[in-house]
Amino acid sequence: MLGKLIKHDFIATWKIPVSIDAALIILSILTAIVLQAVPQIDDSIGMSIFTFSFVGLFYIGIIAANVVTIVYLVIRYYRNLYTSEGYLTFTLPVKTDMIIHSKVITGTVWVFLSYLCTIISLLIAGLGLFNTIDVPREDIIDTLREIGSVIGFSEPGFTGILVLTFIITPVSTVLSMYFCVSIGQLWQNHKVLGAVLCIIGLYIINQLVSQFAFMGSGFYNLMLSQEADIDLAFGRVYRNMLLIINIIVLIQSIIYYMVCLIISRKKLNLD
Secondary structure, X not given: OHHHHHHHHHHHXXXXXXXXXXXXXXXXXXXXXXXXXXXXXXXXXXXXXXXXXXXXXXXXHHHHHHHHHHHHHHHHHHHHHHOOHHHHHOOOOOOHXXXXXXXXXXXXXXXXXXXXXXXXHHHHHHHHHHOOOOOOHHHHHHHHHHHHHHHOOOOOOHHHHHHHHHHHHHHHHHHHHHHHHHHHOOOOOOHHHHXXXXXXXXXXXXXXXXXXXXXXOOHHHHHHOOOOOHXXXXXXXXXXXXXXXXXXXXXXXXXXXXXXXXXXXXXXXXX
């Protein structure tokens, strides 16, 4: 039955996320064309302004694509579960847990694809930029390798932690938003306001968590140390910071999930 719910949710939600991701990819292709073609056509101030404006539009498009996808999923979750539509949703011959599972799975997939399309679009636009830079390709590759070494790509286990981060992040994003909606609907009135205040509270908590991970990773000790290979040390610190953040985010996600289940089972406050 869970499979049928997931299938129904995908059918009901695919148009908006797919359209947004497709628009972002198209915008990245146009950005790459502009970056590559405009400098060869004209080197005037007007064309430079046009190029920077187009790049700015692409940057705004990346942010908008991710935000709109998440907002769309949150609105759908709220309407399906905590408005008058909830009366129909919870009369389905399935357990409440399965309804939540379906929403979380489909939401996670769409957010994951949104992040993936963002990376792809950045790579496409980046290729357009690199083709216009009058620098040997070998020098660019060497620079990227040095940056990767500083970040920590050479550190053991870094790739695994990076993959784990890419998997956990969309799950945590969806669960945190659904958690805020679930908390907000407990308010007798002003449910949306309650959800917004919860989002603000979570943002503050996550900033504190980031600071904790920053300190716990050993960054301050690194600044005071006399290690000869500072790049290797920084890569180790960055790896530790990602690991700490992933552990905390995983714990938070479990809490979000449990709260969503408990509220949907026992604390429904439908309009």
